Amino acid sequence: MPKALICGAGGQLGQELALTCPKHWRHASMTRSMLDIAxxxxxxxxxxxxxxxxxINAAAFTAVDAAESEPELAHRVNAKGPEVLAQLCIERDIRLLQVSTDFVFDGAQGSPYAPGDKPKPLGAYGRSKLAGEDAALAAGGRPVILRTGWVYSxxxxxxxxxxxxLMAVRDQLSVVEDQVGTPTWARGLALTCWGLADHGDASGIYxxxxxxxxSWYDFAVAIRETALExxxxxxxxxxxxxxxxxYPTPAQRPAYSVLDKTLTRKTLGHSGDHWTSQLRAMLGDLQRHEQQHEKQQP
Ligand SMILES: NC(=O)c1ccc[n+]([C@@H]2O[C@H](COP(=O)([O-])OP(=O)(O)OC[C@H]3O[C@@H](n4cnc5c(N)ncnc54)[C@H](OP(=O)(O)O)[C@@H]3O)[C@@H](O)[C@H]2O)c1
Incomplete structure (x- = not known):
């Protein structure tokens, strides 16, 4: 039975990786306090x-705005971390799956980004994640780089x-409508990580x-409607x-960061679900979890 080491196990993806670990895999989950990847x-x-x-490296510095004022810390986790993992994995003949981001692109293309499209990050977070991809690829071996975006769980x-x-306490909220991407439920992302690792022959950028x-506005409307239902x-x-x-923020974000998933869909043999179905499934999961938590309260 193959074993996976999950780094960043306390994060959104890290927790979903442990929850979705297939029966024919074993895993060792390491939170930041157990393992500093750098x-x-x-x-x-x-x-x-x-x-x-x-x-499977799910560890990252994911605070996009804070990365602008703490670029060294972002670089340490997002670039040095994958470099260390990649080099030490190669010495031991261990495969590496490095998770990366749609924010390696500047958003100017206006059509879905394929894995081979030229990255051009707009901010410190995207630059640090791109440096992590480059370090993992440069180390040799056959790493899998899996880019994703707008992750929630x-x-x-x-x-x-x-x-x-915010919607529970405010009558009105303003939400950005001219940045377009695709939400990603961390559960589906975790299953994709396992699928690529299971495939065996997968390597390169996915x-x-x-x-x-x-848009973020469309996403907020769907959250409101589904949560009300x-x-x-x-x-x-x-x-x-x-x-x-x-809505000025310290980090500039791409106006369009939809990812072309053709290669991953072909490799895994399925297209994945629409973001609205995944949002409904996640909100159901959240509700069940909250209800269980309430029952356990004395
Ligand atoms: N969240 C998004 O919207 C998004 C979008 C695109 C791509 N991604 C990528 O998807 C992956 C998973 O993201 P996520 O949303 O699950 O992130 P997350 O919830 O922020 O989790 C990241 C985890 O990494 C841990 N960590 C930080 N520094 C570390 C270090 N030096 N060594 C070990 N662990 C460390 C964090 O620990 P602490 O909590 O203790 O700091 C946290 O538990 C990342 O590669 C991220 O870049 C995320």
Whole structure:
């Protein structure tokens, strides 16, 4: 039975990787406090102790705006980390799956980005993730680079949970309508990681998100409507579409970052579900989890 070492196991994807681990795989899950991926001594020791066939690196510095003021920290986690993992994996004949981002693109293309399209990150986060991809590829071996975007889950902080929180207490919210991408439920992303590792022959750059495309405004409307239907929200906040220019952030974001998933779909033999179905499934998962949590309260 093959074994995978999951790095960044406390994050959204890390937790979903553990929850979706196929029956014919074993996994060792390491949170940041158990394994710092940029510390070569720690990584070497853990690889020797766990002896995995694959390392799935879900660890990252994902605070896109904070990366602008902390570029060294972003670089340490997102570039040095994958470099350390890649080099130490090759020495031990271990395969590496490195997760990356749609923010390696500048968004100017205006049509879905294929894995071979030229990256041109707009900010420090995208630059650090691209450096991580390059380091993993340059180390040799046969790494899998899996780019994704707009990740959410019931774990941690993300756009869906922020919208639910704000819509519960505010009558009106402004949401950016001129940035287009595709939401990705971390559960489907985790299953894609396992699928690529299972495939065995996969190597190089792959793209994955849920199917379809939308703006942040469209995403917020779908969150509101689905949450109202499921009873997760009691009131329908008014959502105002605004241009990104009216919501300045430290990091510039691509106006269009839809990923072309043709290669991954062909490799895995399925197209994945539309983002609205995945959103409904995640909100159902969140609701069940909250209900179980309430039952367990004394
Ligand atoms: N979230 C998105 O919207 C998004 C979009 C595109 C691509 N991605 C990519 O998808 C992957 C998974 O993202 P996610 O949303 O699951 O991220 P996440 O929830 O922020 O989880 C990242 C995890 O990495 C851990 N970490 C940070 N520094 C580390 C280090 N030096 N060593 C080991 N672990 C460390 C974090 O620990 P602490 O919590 O203790 O800091 C956190 O648990 C990442 O590669 C990310 O770049 C994410």
């Amino acid at each position: 510390d070569a001594d720690q990584v070497a020791r853990v690889l020797d102790e766990t002896a995995p066939a694959w390392v 019931r774990h941690g902080g993300n756009f869906v949970k922020t919208m639910l929180r 793209h994955w998100s849920d199917a379809g495309a939308c 499921l009873g997760l929200l009691r009131q329908a906040a008014t959502l105002l579409p605004i241009p990104a220019s009216q």
